[in-house]
Amino acid sequence: MKIAIDAMGGDNAPKEIIKGAVDAVNEYESNIILVGDETIIKEELKNYNYNEEKIEVIHTTQIIENEDKPSMAIRKKKDSSMVVATTLVAEKKADAIVSAGNTGALLASGLFILKRIKGIDRPALCTFIPTKKGISILLDAGANAECKSKNLEQFGIMGYIYAKKILKINNPKVGIVNVGSEEGKGNELTKASYELLKEQDINFVGNIEARYINEGDINVIVADGFTGNVVLKLMEGVAMTIFDMLKDVYKKNLKTKISALMIKDDLKNLKANLDYAEYGGAPLVGVNGNLIKAHGSSDSKAIKNAIKQAMECSKENIIEDIKSYL
Amino acid sequence: MKIAIDAMGGDNAPKEIIKGAVDAVNEYESNIILVGDETIIKEELKNYNYNEEKIEVIHTTQIIENEDKPSMAIRKKKDSSMVVATTLVAEKKADAIVSAGNTGALLASGLFILKRIKGIDRPALCTFIPTKKGISILLDAGANAECKSKNLEQFGIMGYIYAKKILKINNPKVGIVNVGSEEGKGNELTKASYELLKEQDINFVGNIEARYINEGDINVIVADGFTGNVVLKLMEGVAMTIFDMLKDVYKKNLKTKISALMIKDDLKNLKANLDYAEYGGAPLVGVNGNLIKAHGSSDSKAIKNAIKQAMECSKENIIEDIKSYL
Numbered sequence: 001m002k003i004a005i006d007a008m009g010g011d012n013a014p015k016e017i018i019k020g021a022v023d024a025v026n027e028y029e030s031n032i033i034l035v036g037d038e039t040i041i042k043e044e045l046k047n048y049n050y051n052e053e054k055i056e057v058i059h060t061t062q063i064i065e066n067e068d069k070p071s072m073a074i075r076k077k078k079d080s081s082m083v084v085a086t087t088l089v090a091e092k093k094a095d096a097i098v099s100a101g102n103t104g105a106l107l108a109s110g111l112f113i114l115k116r117i118k119g120i121d122r123p124a125l126c127t128f129i130p131t132k133k134g135i136s137i138l139l140d141a142g143a144n145a146e147c148k149s150k151n152l153e154q155f156g157i158m159g160y161i162y163a164k165k166i167l168k169i170n171n172p173k174v175g176i177v178n179v180g181s182e183e184g185k186g187n188e189l190t191k192a193s194y195e196l197l198k199e200q201d202i203n204f205v206g207n208i209e210a211r212y213i214n215e216g217d218i219n220v221i222v223a224d225g226f227t228g229n230v231v232l233k234l235m236e237g238v239a240m241t242i243f244d245m246l247k248d249v250y251k252k253n254l255k256t257k258i259s260a261l262m263i264k265d266d267l268k269n270l271k272a273n274l275d276y277a278e279y280g281g282a283p284l285v286g287v288n289g290n291l292i293k294a295h296g297s298s299d300s301k302a303i304k305n306a307i308k309q310a311m312e313c314s315k316e317n318i319i320e321d322i323k324s325y326l
Numbered sequence: 327m328k329i330a331i332d333a334m335g336g337d338n339a340p341k342e343i344i345k346g347a348v349d350a351v352n353e354y355e356s357n358i359i360l361v362g363d364e365t366i367i368k369e370e371l372k373n374y375n376y377n378e379e380k381i382e383v384i385h386t387t388q389i390i391e392n393e394d395k396p397s398m399a400i401r402k403k404k405d406s407s408m409v410v411a412t413t414l415v416a417e418k419k420a421d422a423i424v425s426a427g428n429t430g431a432l433l434a435s436g437l438f439i440l441k442r443i444k445g446i447d448r449p450a451l452c453t454f455i456p457t458k459k460g461i462s463i464l465l466d467a468g469a470n471a472e473c474k475s476k477n478l479e480q481f482g483i484m485g486y487i488y489a490k491k492i493l494k495i496n497n498p499k500v501g502i503v504n505v506g507s508e509e510g511k512g513n514e515l516t517k518a519s520y521e522l523l524k525e526q527d528i529n530f531v532g533n534i535e536a537r538y539i540n541e542g543d544i545n546v547i548v549a550d551g552f553t554g555n556v557v558l559k560l561m562e563g564v565a566m567t568i569f570d571m572l573k574d575v576y577k578k579n580l581k582t583k584i585s586a587l588m589i590k591d592d593l594k595n596l597k598a599n600l601d602y603a604e605y606g607g608a609p610l611v612g613v614n615g616n617l618i619k620a621h622g623s624s625d626s627k628a629i630k631n632a633i634k635q636a637m638e639c640s641k642e643n644i645i646e647d648i649k650s651y652l
Contacts, residue, residue: 132567142505145513179468179555187471187552211559214567226513227556229505233537234557238564241458241540242600249592256592262585266575274568 001029003310004094007036008063008081009101011297017100018044020303025054027304030311033094035060035085060084066296070104074112082106086113089289096290096310098281100298106291107143107284114289117319119326122151123286124225125293126162127232128279131216137163138213138221141282142229149192152176152222153200156193158285158322159220160202165316166309171203172219177227178207189224197222201325239274281306283313286322290314327355329636330420333362334389334407335427337623343426344370346629351380353630356637359420361386361411386410392622396430400438408432412439415615422616422636424607426624432617433469433610440615443645445652448477449612450551451619452488453558454605457542463489464539464547467608468555475518478502478548479526482519484611484648485546486528491642492635497529498545503553504533515550523548527651565600607632609639612648616640 005021007014014036021032022045031054034041038059045055062080064073074083082101086109088094099106110123117123124140139155139162140147156174163172176193178186183194185207197204208218210231223231246267250260260267280302281294290313294306331347333340340362347358348371357380360367364385371381388406390399400409408427412435414420425432436449450466465481465488466473482500489498502519504512509520511533523530534544536557549557572593576586586593606628607620616639620632 132570145505177556179471179552179559190552209559210556211563211566213560214563226505226516227553230503230536230553230557231560233505233535234539234560235564237537237540238561239568240537242565242568242596244458245596245599249589249596252592255588259585259588262581262588263575266578266582270568270571270575273571 001311001314002031002033002094003307004033004035004085004088004097005307006081006085006097006099006101007034007041009099010294012299013100014040014044016298016300017303019048019300020298020307021055022048022050023300023304024307025050028308028311030054030307032056032307033058033085033088035088036081058084064102064105066102068102068105070102070108073102073105074108082109083113086110086291089291090114095314096292098292098294098303098306098310100294100296100303103293103296106293110284110287110291114287114291117286117288117322117326120154120158120286120322122147122154123284124155124158125282126159126285127282129213129221129232129235130274131214133216135167135279136213136216136219136221137167138223138228138232139285140223140225140228141232142225143284144225146226147189147224149189149196152189152193152224153196154286156197156204156220156222157200157202157325159222161321161325162285162318163219165318165321166312167219169219173203173205173217174220174222175205175208175218177210177213177221177223177231179209181207181209183207193222243271279305280309283309285318288319290319327637327640328357328359328420329633330359330361330411330414330423331633332407332411332423332425332427333360333367335425336620338625339426340366340370342624342626343629345374345626346624346633347381348374348376349626349630350633351376354634354637356380356633358382358633359384359411359414361414362407384410390428390431392428394428394431396428396434399428399431400434408435409439412436412617415617416440421640422618424618424620424629424632424636426620426622426629429619429622432619436610436613436617440613440617443612443614443648443652446480446484446612446648448473448480449610450481450484451608452485452611453608455539455547455558455561456600457540459542461493461605462539462542462545462547463493464549464554464558465611466549466551466554467558468551469610470551472552473515473550475515475522478515478519478550479522480612482523482530482546482548483526483528483651485548487647487651488611488644489545491644491647492638493545495545499529499531499543500546500548501531501534501544503536503539503547503549503557505535507533507535509533519548569597605631606635609635611644614645616645
């Protein structure tokens with residue numbers, strides 16, 4: 001299996017991206033193609049021990065910056081690490097691409113280079129979210145700010161397949177984020193999507209009130225990309241706020257400081273469990289190739305996890321399952 | 327000042343509602359009209375010491391249940407505690423109404439009995455939300471699942487006035503919940519609302535990414551009622567999840583149990599700070615009278631807080647300020 005990596009994309013590129021790739025080849029049965037500035041990448045690789053046959057470098061001269069306009073960038077920067085890495089997947093020279101670069105440009109790369117699966121109108125970003133009972137998935141996490149009911153219908157189908165294959169859940173429960181659980185609740189979009197999803201041959205369980213998402217009873221959380229993105233970011237924000245407030249409580253006096261010391265490692269674990277970046281990246285489901293969007297601030301560990309996820313997507317052949325369902 | 331209370335509305339009615347009203351007259355300079363079943367209310371009042379001149383009882387024979395269809399209920403149940411209490415405000419026999427009953431019916435009561443302020447197309451539920459820096463307000467928290475940009479524009483104006491008068495913030499910052507902070511981000515609704523709000527004579531600071539809502543830098547969080555409701559409920563859900571997980575951590579072994587004992591009270595305080603029910607109810611801003619929606623599960627303390635909020639709304643005369651801005 002061969003994973004193409006955009007070595008120049010992300011806040012910590014190329015250093016952390018390259019380290020993540022090296023860790024991945026040392027840990028998993030994977031081959032990596034690092035795409036980016038050859039001189040920099042090769043210089044950086046000298047710091048590590050790894051099987052040199054497992055990492056290939058492809059030289060590119062351009063970088064898509066965060067400020068670049070997405071579709072413009074992929075049209076004008078044909079020799080960018082992101083475009084070239086994605087093209088490797090389109091040309092079947094790699095099984096998947098991982099990038100921590102400009103989200104909009106990466107979505108555009110998926111759409112225009114890998115192209116949509118026939119029958120899918122809008123691909124969706126599919127993120128893991130931490131819950132009390134383990135991992136659920138949320139889609140669309142932000143690829144489409146404006147959605148129609150048929151888009152949510154397709155998100156539900158793709159999410160069902162993804163959860164079944166990747167989370168290994170037998171008959172995953174699919175629900176629409178809503179203001180109440182009863183049928184008929186919500187806005188025009190959620191009402192119409194409800195009607196479409198209940199006709200599908202998946203385990204659609206209806207609406208889920210935002211309050212209960214983190215309970216973990218619903219495995220696949222469906223939302224338009226605006227709502228999904230708000231949900232994802234708010235979860236992160238609320239968790240950060242609570243841990244910051246907790247830190248202030250622990251700093252209060254000697255007693256609380258001692259209490260904090262006693263529980264330090266457990267709290268660290270809890271925090272890690274709640275950190276969705278720990279679980280790898282977000283695949284763009286619905287395009288004709290495995291594309292994983294890693295968090296912009298990914299460190300080597302997040303990149304390694306995203307590579308693992310890319311390997312699983314490609315091994316489980318999600319795309320073929322989506323095609324055959326449709 | 328006279329506050330009308332729907333004594334029969336809410337999960338803990340009438341017991342906790344009546345206790346909250348008694349606590350309010352004992353603590354604040356307020357007169358209360360308890361609206362509901364006279365026999366039950368008078369029997370219940372016998373349990374308390376209070377100045378009997380300060381509580382009046384108005385007898386009604388009907389109750390709007392949670393299952394009732396909102397607009398049907400207020401048309402058919404003319405002698406319900408909710409409709410009669412709201413009518414007292416419309417007829418200037420009370421300065422405000424507080425109810426923990428059926429949300430939809432209460433919104434309908436506001437709309438049809440108090441009626442909209444001229445120039446306001448849609449009234450909005452305005453909730454307090456806890457942040458690192460104190461209290462912010464969020465509107466619309468769920469009155470309107472479907473909104474247009476002019477609705478969000480009006481929510482921003484009303485929220486600005488509310489935060490200025492009730493939170494006593496000099497020049498409150500107003501922002502739209504969005505997927506990114508830059509102008510031009512988001513869906514059609516947020517983009518159009520941005521254009522309208524920046525022309526208003528308020529302190530509009532642009533978009534706020536959901537991740538940063540609980541930082542508390544923005545005082546007035548504007549959203550359509552669907553997004554606002556999702557934000558509010560998700561905040562509650564994430565906080566509950568984290569505290570549950572924390573509880574599990576503390577129960578793990580002797581060391582963690584001792585650590586928990588040492589910090590118990592501080593954690594309880596933190597949890598209370600994050601509990602938006604502690605801050606009273608949500609006024610329906612934009613109607614021609616002060617109407618406060620208390621949480622359905624309100625206990626006496628929440629009712630007392632909602633009464634205090636009703637007194638403040640009426641003292642500060644928010645409605646006149648909204649009228650004069652428009």
